[in-house]
Amino acid sequence: MTSKTSKTERTLRIGISGWRYAPWRGRFYPPGLAQRRELEFASRMLPTIEINGSFYSLQRPESYRRWHDEAPEDFVFAVKGSRYITHMLQLKDVHQALANFFASGVLALGHKMGPVLWQLPPRMRYDPERLEAFLSLLPRDARSVRALASGHDERVEGRALLQPVRGLRIRHALEVRHRSFIDPDFIALLRRHEVALVVADTAGRWPLIEDLTADFVYLRLHGDKELYASGYGNAALDRWAARIEAWRRGRQPADAKLASPQAARRGARDVFCYFDNDSKVHAPYDAANLAARLGLATGMAPGKASGAAS
Numbered sequence: 001m002t003s004k005t006s007k008t009e010r011t012l013r014i015g016i017s018g019w020r021y022a023p024w025r026g027r028f029y030p031p032g033l034a035q036r037r038e039l040e041f042a043s044r045m046l047p048t049i050e051i052n053g054s055f056y057s058l059q060r061p062e063s064y065r066r067w068h069d070e071a072p073e074d075f076v077f078a079v080k081g082s083r084y085i086t087h088m089l090q091l092k093d094v095h096q097a098l099a100n101f102f103a104s105g106v107l108a109l110g111h112k113m114g115p116v117l118w119q120l121p122p123r124m125r126y127d128p129e130r131l132e133a134f135l136s137l138l139p140r141d142a143r144s145v146r147a148l149a150s151g152h153d154e155r156v157e158g159r160a161l162l163q164p165v166r167g168l169r170i171r172h173a174l175e176v177r178h179r180s181f182i183d184p185d186f187i188a189l190l191r192r193h194e195v196a197l198v199v200a201d202t203a204g205r206w207p208l209i210e211d212l213t214a215d216f217v218y219l220r221l222h223g224d225k226e227l228y229a230s231g232y233g234n235a236a237l238d239r240w241a242a243r244i245e246a247w248r249r250g251r252q253p254a255d256a257k258l259a260s261p262q263a264a265r266r267g268a269r270d271v272f273c274y275f276d277n278d279s280k281v282h283a284p285y286d287a288a289n290l291a292a293r294l295g296l297a298t299g300m301a302p303g304k305a306s307g308a309a310s
C-alpha cells in the first residue's frame with residue numbers, strides 16, 4: 001500500500017486516528033474477529049494509523065513492539081504526543097516529561113515511526129516564548145532523541161527504551177485550537193523549526209489554518225458537519241483530494257485559509273491524512289474513498305459508502 005511518487009510528487013499516507021472502537025466491531029471489523037487482531041486487520045486495509053493511547057498515558061516498550069510487529073513492513077504509525085505535556089503542563093517546563101515520553105518505548109516502532117502529533121487544548125492561547133522553548137526541545141534524529149530520552153526519571157525506570165534505529169528521522173506536527181494562533185508570527189515560528197501546522201477540519205468549531213510550514217502536510221479530518229461524527233460526501237472528498245494533490249506538487253490552493261501573507265517556500269511535500277470521524281464508523285471508509293481518488297492503493301474495495309450524504 002504505497003503511493004505513487006515522482007520528482008514532483010511525494011509520499012502520501014491516508015489512514016485513521018486510532019483503531020480500537022467498539023462500534024466498528026462487526027461493521028469495519030469482520031464479525032468474530034478477536035480484539036487483539038484489530039490492528040493486524042486495520043493495518044492491512046490502510047497504510048497509516050495514529051496511535052492514540054500515547055496521548056492518554058505513557059505506553060510500554062512491549063506495546064510499541066507488538067504494534068510494530070503486527071503491522072506490514074511498509075506501514076507508518078503517527079504517534080500522538082502526551083496530553084500531560086500539551087494539556088496539563090500546557091508546554092511549560094516540559095523537558096522531563098518529554099524525556100519520559102520518548103523513553104517510554106516509542107522508539108520500538110523503528111522505521112515504522114512517522115510524525116509525532118502535538119494537539120493543544122482549545123483554551124491554550126498563542127504564547128510565543130513558551131512555544132519557542134517547546135519547539136527547541138523536540139528531537140529530530142537518533143542522536144537528539146537518545147540524548148533527550150536518557151534524562152528520563154523514575155516513572156519509566158526499568159522499562160525505558162533508549163536506543164533508536166540508525167538513521168531515524170523524527171518529524172513533528174502541531175494542532176492548535178485557539179484563534180490567537182491565527183498570527184503571522186506563529187507561522188514564522190513553525191517554519192523556523194520546520195514543524196508542520198496541522199490542517200484540521202473540525203466542523204467549524206476550531207480554526208482551520210492552511211499555511212504550509214514544513215516539508216510535509218499533516219491533515220486531520222474530524223468531520224465537516226458534526227465533530228467526530230459526520231462522514232464526508234463526494235463533494236467534500238473531491239475538494240480534499242484536490243488540496244492534497246496541490247500540496248504534494250508544491251502548490252497552495254488558491255482559496256487556502258492563511259494566517260500569514262508570507263508565502264511558504266516552494267517544493268513538493270509529503271502528506272499524512274487521518275480521519276478522526278470515528279463515532280459512526282465513517283473514518284475507514286472515508287479514508288479508503290479519499291485514497292482511491294488519489295490513486296493510493298488500500299486493502300478496501302473503493303466506493304463503499306460510509307453513510308455520509310454527498
